[in-house]
Amino acid sequence: MSNCRSTQRALPPYVDGELEASDTLHVDGHLDGCLSCSERVAFSRSMKNALRTERKHTVAPDSLRARIQRSAERTRASEQVRRPSWQSAIPWAAAAAIAIGIGGGTHAFGSHDSGKGGGDSVNAAAAHSVMLDEFAGYHARPLPPEELDPVRVNSIFSPIVGVPVHPKNFAAALMEGQPTSMSKFGGGRLMRVHSEPAATLFYDVDGQRVTVFVFDPQRIRIRSACCLSSQVVRSTHGENKTILVGRAKGYPLAAFERDGIGYAVSADMSEKDVIGIASNL
């Protein structure tokens, strides 16, 4: 003979239709003779009904639907453009690597790139200062990360951005030269800079926020952005590097290019520290 106590445990799955047939019969048998438990079931069901009724009256706003469709459209459009350019990125990267080899290890940052659309107009320059604002804006007002797992960030973001994205490598690089530092990867998000995709990676270095952007420099042409000055710095490994430095929305931004991949860093730090981070990435 079942009692209320043993039945009580079965009541939630009974109410939710999750009990095996034989257990359901068993509970049915108990409920027949127990007013208290059958009231309990009826009461749980009435709560369930109330929540479901409220749900039926909740309709997603049309503006949300439109916003999603717009974003999806953008993603699709960039996927279409991306697919061929991504497949062709390998020869480009190889070409970039050769150029660097000839240059003797120094990155030919200041030189004009030989890629498509080399002649930047005044309009383009104006657009590129907006680009600087966009980068800094994503650091100033970060949106929640889409992915927390660095492995997934790599596998999901790389094909979209068109260049490999390795969040783990940066976490180590951020501590370079500062043996006491603690750095933690706080997830990544895909953002559009000048309507091109950039992986935005969030880090916490000793309690200060550091945002690293990884992008395809053929698509986000930061080298042609105005308001950036170029500096040659030396990493802790003794490697010389040309870094573009600027400031927007009150945050310093340092950008550079390596092996056909564009990087930009912004942080809650001084310009000098941000340049230091960029030189070691």
Add this chain to the structure above:
Amino acid sequence: MGIFAFRSKPKQSDAAKEFEDNVLTHLDSMYAVARRLTRDPSTAEDLVHDATLKALKARHQFEPGTNLKAWLLRILTNTFINSYRRGGLERSTVENAQDGTDPVSDGWISAASMRAMREPEEEALRPVLREELSRAVDELPDEFRVAIVLCDVEELSYKEIADAMGTPIGTVMSRIHRARKILQDRLRTHAIEAGIIEPDATDEAHENNVVPLAARRIAR
């Protein structure tokens, strides 16, 4: 390079568009759950937007023939838990509460009281209590709220809820069970305040234990 540009693209974008249309048929469900999870309309919109785009990008991971709504709500729940929740404090409180003694009062509510809180002869709450229920759900700790919303509002199976929350089914069951208890307690208190029921003697006597109930049944 140009030749790559023509490779099977139209087909792919058709499939993407079709998938997007299917996903959007569940937008109301996603929004309703997001409203419940975030407790704020504009944050709910951001959450649905982010989760939907994530789903569209991951469309190759969806297994055709399986429950699309459950898959979408799993992504939504994940996005909420990972990105939209402020701090981990609530979680630790709840997780601690789960082992050992139950800090939530295990108030026993008499059959008469429970009946008085419903509409006569119907499995529906009295209107006054429906509003209170809505508020009470908003105030549940995150983990309980996610479980009860997926279960009661969208009627996912325990298995689907377990997948969405990344917890074993047993944990889901106990969260749903405890969430309902908290909600019942709130409704009972509110019903007493509203004068719908009396805090009768039987309620008090059985406040902390269900065993006397069984004993009483045998005595009867």
